[in-house]
Amino acid sequence: MKLSRVLPLGFFLVATLHSLAVADLNSDRQALLSFAATVPHYRFLNWNPASSICDSWVGVTCNLDGSRVVALRLPGVGLMGPIPPNSLGKLDALRVLSLRSNVLIGNLPTDVTSLPSLHSLYLQHNNLTGNIPTSFSAQLNVLDLSFNNFTGNIPQTLSNLSQLTSLNLQNNTLNGPIPDLNRLTHLNLSYNHLNGSIPSYLRSFPDSSFAGNPLFANPQPSPSPASSSPPAAGPHKKRSKLKLSKGIIIAIAVGGFALLFIFALIVLCCCLKKKDNGGGSSVLKGGEKPKEEFGSGVQEPEKNKLVFFEGCSYNFDLEDLLRASAEVLGKGSYGTAYKAVLEESTTVVVKRLKEVVVGKREFEQQMEIVGRVGQHPNVVPLRAYYYSKDEKLLVYDYISAGSLNVMLHGMYLDHNL
Missing domain, CATH: 3.80.10.10 (Ribonuclease Inhibitor)
Known part of the structure; x- marks a missing residue:
């Protein structure tokens, strides 16, 4: 009897909460x-x-x-x-x-x-x-x-x-x-x-x-009693002041040369390290903008002309993309792929094409073809692209599961055991 009373009450509460939601x-x-x-x-x-x-x-x-x-x-x-x-x-x-x-x-x-x-x-x-x-x-x-x-x-x-x-x-x-x-x-x-x-x-x-x-109004420090009192007279005081000035100048000069030498040494070490690593690190430093990597050819009159495909839910423009922090995912024969994290935690993959000489009309036609291929459920869809004379960018969804090689030879097999 008690159960029959509790069940309807429970269902009533669930239904009420659902209707409120x-x-x-x-x-x-x-x-x-x-x-x-x-x-x-x-x-x-x-x-x-x-x-x-x-x-x-x-x-x-x-x-x-x-x-x-x-x-x-x-x-x-x-x-x-x-x-x-x-x-x-x-x-x-x-x-x-x-x-x-x-x-x-x-x-x-x-x-x-x-x-x-x-x-x-x-x-x-x-x-x-x-x-x-x-x-x-x-x-x-x-x-x-x-x-x-x-x-x-x-x-x-x-x-x-x-x-x-x-x-x-x-x-x-x-x-x-x-x-x-x-x-x-x-x-x-x-x-x-x-x-x-x-x-x-x-x-x-x-x-x-x-x-x-x-x-x-920039606050100024209060004058010290020594600075408010008149300077002491006499040749001895002037000579001491002159010697002190020369000493300060020499110290500044020596310190400046030392800092310059240290800076040059650091730059030299960085260049040697970069050369040893094959021309650059695989990950951009935190906060570095991908604009320096894949935005150097973006022309001012063409900014914010990132072309999105129909059905794409992304809401950012080219300026957002160039400001995003980036990480190099890999380099291929047609360019470099970056993982770009935008302002509001949106993550995409940006492919910067290199040495692709093609007119805008032909490029757009090819992108439309690639966009239609991306509608296949087993193909990562192309979401947007950018074209200028010196820069061509492709934007894809970021897949966190790893590379195709890992999926085929590693994670995919383990998942089906």
């Missing part, structure tokens, strides 16, 4: 559709109301159980106009929002900045105006509003955000003093109209973090 996801769906319908965009998002929001909507990421939207990444998709209130502000489970490199204008709605779960907010390279909101999520860790047209003061409320570690407000029109932001590990306030003094904790950041703010 579905309701939350439907609410997220409606918020996103409202945003897409209100904000014009020139890149097709493929947000079909009848399809799965978690599996097929471009730029949308859900949590593990598929009950809520936790990330929205739409960089460089041509979003134009203001961010409408009561749209994205309803995604109360959202942790990451990236709308950078678009043409967004107007004020930044407070219901977006104060989303309770928001962890990272990337809105750089837009045309947003007005004051920076004073209300932010207590969970906010990264805030990037650089290269916009924000005015007014930096909100004092930012100093209350205990989780905030990265703040980038460069290239705006902000004025007034800098709040005491004493938990940051990354800061850039350059090229604004800020004034006053730099808080003591922030003076550990490089000068580039404050460049382009001509009204900053």
Whole structure:
């Protein structure tokens, strides 16, 4: 009798929780559709109301159980106009929002900045105006509003955000003093109209973090009693001062030559080591940009012309690709393959073709053929490509399982034992 009462109650609870999860996801769906319908965009998002929001909507990421939207990444998709209130502000489970490199204008709605779960907010390279909101999520860790047209003061409320570690407000029109932001590990306030003094904790950041703010008052050290007193007279004092100056000059010269010699020795050792290793390391140093490796031939007028194939869910442009940290995966007869990790943890493989002399039209035709071949389930699909006269790049999915050789002769056999 007790079991018969418990089972229906358990089923009722499960059904109730499931219906709540579905309701939350439907609410997220409606918020996103409202945003897409209100904000014009020139890149097709493929947000079909009848399809799965978690599996097929471009730029949308859900949590593990598929009950809520936790990330929205739409960089460089041509979003134009203001961010409408009561749209994205309803995604109360959202942790990451990236709308950078678009043409967004107007004020930044407070219901977006104060989303309770928001962890990272990337809105750089837009045309947003007005004051920076004073209300932010207590969970906010990264805030990037650089290269916009924000005015007014930096909100004092930012100093209350205990989780905030990265703040980038460069290239705006902000004025007034800098709040005491004493938990940051990354800061850039350059090229604004800020004034006053730099808080003591922030003076550990490089000068580039404050460049382009001509009204900053740099604190000067107080004069010592010795410097305020008149210089002593007499030939003996002058001779001592002259001897001291000569000694300092000689010490500086000797030290400079020593440093120059050490630097030359280090460069020589690095060159010899590089030569012994066959011309370079297989892994780029941490933080080194692949632009130096596979972007040297990118021409300025053709930037951001990374061509994506239909159905590709990646949301980055050529500039993002060239800024990414890279690792050499291998070198072949047609070029070098790199593992590139982009800003928001997206990982792809970039193949830099070498000594491929072909016209743009013929190259694009060949890419279309390769793209159709990649639709086969056993072939890694080509996701995007870039063409210029001096540089040709192919972008593929990164497969973490290892190389084809390992799959055929190692892991694949072990997996079937």
